Amino acid sequence: MARKPANASFGETAAIPIGGMAALQILRSGNIRRGDGVLIYGASGSVGTYAVQLAKCYGAHVTGVCSGRNLDLVRSLGADEVMGHTKEDFRKNGETYDVVFDTVRKIKGSGCKRSLGEKGVFISTWSPTRESNEDLIHLKELVEAGKVRPVIDRTYPLEEVMEAHRYVDKGHKRGNVVITVVGDDRA
Template sequence: MKAMVCTQYGSPDVLMLKEVDAPVPKENEVLVKIYASTVTAGDIRVRTFNSPLLLWLPMRIVLGLRKPRKPVLGVELAGEIMTVGPKVTRFKKGDQIFALTGMNFGGHAEYTCLPEGALMAIKPSNVSYEEAASVLFGATTALYFLRKGHIQKGQKVLIYGASGAVGTYAVQLAKYFGTEVTGVCSTANLEMVKSLGADKVIDYMEEDFTNRGDYYDIIFDAVGKISKSSCKKALTPNGSYVTVDGQGIAKVRVEDLDYLGELMEKREIRSVIDRFYLLKELAEAHRYVEKGHKKGNVVIKITS
């Protein structure tokens, strides 16, 4: 099978399309033919080995000393189950699924094996593989941190970084939960964020939201670029500040994927896809994501 292999740490040029052996599922695994994946910030961090100095050695031990131990990156995927192991009962051959692989990666290949208990769920029939693949990381992260902030109907919620992979879902989920949503983004993305349901939008390039005299029950920094201290004067007395930077990694359950699948099926949330690339164009996709200006998600079409 074809796979894009990260041959060492470095620039996008280290990504090479290779012919590798197709995986064989164990008795508790399923073999998935991958139709779509994405490029996330996590893929960029691993490929570049972007690690603080104090964590350099521990991270190298975890990820691989000279090159990634899991050389096929890609943490989100959607595809079709081709084979099931004899002990698998949750899925069957022909099921269309979407899955979040986390540190096991593997999305940038034509096939992968996943254990039955993986973060994997049935893809809604009215949602494309590309849409399903791009909902996983962003929406589960948004859901986790909004819940961490104890989101409730009637609150006022501000999403900082509302046009990114996490922010686009945070806007939609916050609106679905019945809150008044303010999205903060750049000039170019104001209309797109409005189209996702934001009641108000603020251009961070023109205005500091903390100086408007408005107060929020939740401020969610979806890009990790503002501090709690800078937000204090815009929070209500019992308001919550949550951020993707420094408050841990989102804890995701299979139930969360089922829940998001239902919302996608009902069109309560939708994927925002900036660009599509073919598997052989993965290095180019990395270069684009690395610039930090993508709107929503960048999707990799694995199998047409």
């Protein structure tokens, strides 16, 4: 548990823990240093949108890979470069990165070898994560500092939870989908 960020609505706050903590903990395992080149694969999803912003907080040069319709969103989150996964394959363009983070479990580490520098690492959301008060408080502080923002795609009332799941199951949500239990989502 942590206090809600003062500048976030309840809906935005609900969208922080799962994607935010996963991105934070898995990125940490990449030991990112200032100036490192970090590629976020699936940059428009829940984990991906946090990963782009957190990697920027670590001072990385961030490349976000997503579909064409999400390029502007990922750019707006601070990505230095954006790439459409339907148009370009980063594994074949000759560029190398210090960290490749597959947030959507769509690619294999073995296929990224040529895209990783000598000490480059491949990380993914297959890694286990844990609930952590410290991490939640850290995320709250980053949101309050304006360094990280939760991305909300759609909000559904509780009665439409099945509809919400159907939408999420399509696999193309941008950031997060929120269920409101009461109609009022005032900050």
